[in-house]
Amino acid sequence: MAIYPVGQALQPPVDRFNGMNALYNIVSMHELSIAASLVESAEQAARRAGAQRVTQVFLRLGALSGVAKDALLFSYDVAAAGTLLAGSRLVIEDVPVVVHCEHCRRDVTLPGIQDFRCPICGQPCAQIIAGRALEIAGIEIEVEDQAALQPAT
Template sequence: MHEMSIAAAVVDQVTSAAADRGATAVTTVRLDVGELAGVVPAALDFCFALVCEGTPLEGARLVTRSVPARARCGPCDTEWSPGVPPDLVCPRCGGARAELLTGRELQIRDVEWADGPLHAHS
């Protein structure tokens, strides 16, 4: 289950960011997840809750936003939704030189901190 390694990486990155800003708790983490990323949202939620235990993210909510896949044909510049699994043959010209524009994302979009920095700077 690669959702566990994804959850662990997210928690590591957010924990590091929390330490950098002096925050001790996180309430929400928002992720953009492309429909072609191969992530099962329910499995990611489960793994996220497990990995958060004992960290500044314990009890934090994970909010995922699905990013639809889009492709573009190089020769004729047509854009389309390639589906899952992706069909990268251009529906207009039949060309097979498509570029996948979106759909593989897996990135932290936003984090909500429960508290501010531990030490205010004057």
């Protein structure tokens, strides 16, 4: 087993689930499309690395990404079915919102996404430093020959 760095931001999702109307009522289509894009990107990286199977996918998910974490976790299993990622685990790292406070002249982490005021001085902050992430940080894969494992380019 090996951890394979991917470091790939997800592209706008492609809808590969046309005709699955039963799921439309259960899962947000937004998250299902994102899960499909995530699976497609991770599977491409796994194939480039010579993987037989993906056991874990590590995702960085920003508080401002617009993605519902629970819906994405549910959608992931549906999207992964029939791929190298079938049965794998999606591990999500929550990325908080970090803004730059012009008044304090430093980057600060916000306690939530409702108020974009510096938690130190109370001044409004307009410059977002972090919190929009939707990125595959890496994948854990199984390969037949560990010597064949090479990072993707």
